[in-house]
Amino acid sequence: MSGTQTGSHRAGGAHASPVVELDDVHLSFAGVKAINGVSLQVQPGELFAVIGPNGAGKTSLFNVISGVYRPQKGRISVLGEDVLGAKPNAIARRGVARTFQNIALFEHLTVVDNLMLGRHQHIGYGALSAVLWRGRARSQEIEHRRRCEEIVDFLELAQWRSLPVGLLPYGVQKRVELGRALAMEPKLLLLDEPVAGMNLEETEDMARFVLDIRDELDLAIIMVEHDMGLVMDLADRVLVVDFGTPITTGTPDEVQRHPEVVRAYLGEALS
Numbered sequence: 001m002s003g004t005q006t007g008s009h010r011a012g013g014a015h016a017s018p019v020v021e022l023d024d025v026h027l028s029f030a031g032v033k034a035i036n037g038v039s040l041q042v043q044p045g046e047l048f049a050v051i052g053p054n055g056a057g058k059t060s061l062f063n064v065i066s067g068v069y070r071p072q073k074g075r076i077s078v079l080g081e082d083v084l085g086a087k088p089n090a091i092a093r094r095g096v097a098r099t100f101q102n103i104a105l106f107e108h109l110t111v112v113d114n115l116m117l118g119r120h121q122h123i124g125y126g127a128l129s130a131v132l133w134r135g136r137a138r139s140q141e142i143e144h145r146r147r148c149e150e151i152v153d154f155l156e157l158a159q160w161r162s163l164p165v166g167l168l169p170y171g172v173q174k175r176v177e178l179g180r181a182l183a184m185e186p187k188l189l190l191l192d193e194p195v196a197g198m199n200l201e202e203t204e205d206m207a208r209f210v211l212d213i214r215d216e217l218d219l220a221i222i223m224v225e226h227d228m229g230l231v232m233d234l235a236d237r238v239l240v241v242d243f244g245t246p247i248t249t250g251t252p253d254e255v256q257r258h259p260e261v262v263r264a265y266l267g268e269a270l271s
């Protein structure tokens, strides 16, 4: 893809400014503490994973970063700008894209058209130019299609590019969803259980694409995932949460050796 760089700021490089920063974030629902004092920073080119048992608050964390929920306390900034209270579409425009646990695609539309929907926020022409199909509308449409075709190549989707997404295997649909997030040209990519429900081959493919995205596009990535093997293989750093409370943040090695993590709930999964 054009404009690519290598992930030179990996794992919290000293000179990079964080793409996203959370400081002592708290979120409760009628007495349930979904997030209880989480702080984190993710740098460009860093793959940051969040793990924890069911109900630990992982999806809630994505929802506060993307503006779906407003925390009662704490600070959240994206690219140095405070985004607390901003609407989800404003945060998306700031450079935050997301994939979901359950696939959220338009299944009657083709792969390329689903990717084009990810370009929505970059479309700058008015309705009249679009109807008349001239000038800015025409040149922008061509450019958007070109960007989408780059993503088709990058994610090896060419053989399915003109098929309705609903007809494609599950693993390919998850890849299209990833592609649509990339079409937004984000600075921060939130991946919610990217390999949930996948077979081994699909999981390996997805792992490869996630690494390619980190290394070639220099994005900050936060990944929530239950597949511990995958997390420990891929992540630069891992945050462990339990009942909304952060237990530790560190490299996969550090986290796996943390006594409280082992004792609390990871011992069996990692042994």
Ligand SMILES: Nc1ncnc2c1ncn2[C@@H]1O[C@H](COP(=O)(O)OP(=O)(O)OP(=O)(O)O)[C@@H](O)[C@H]1O
Pocket: 029, 032, 033, 034, 052, 053, 054, 055, 056, 057, 058, 059, 060, 061
């Ligand atoms: N909209 C909501 N209303 C009320 N409670 C909620 C809401 N969203 C989340 N919660 C509660 O907040 C807590 C954290 O939920 P969350 O979905 O963030 O956990 P999770 O770690 O993503 O779980 P899973 O691994 O099962 O997806 C849970 O107790 C959940 O019931």
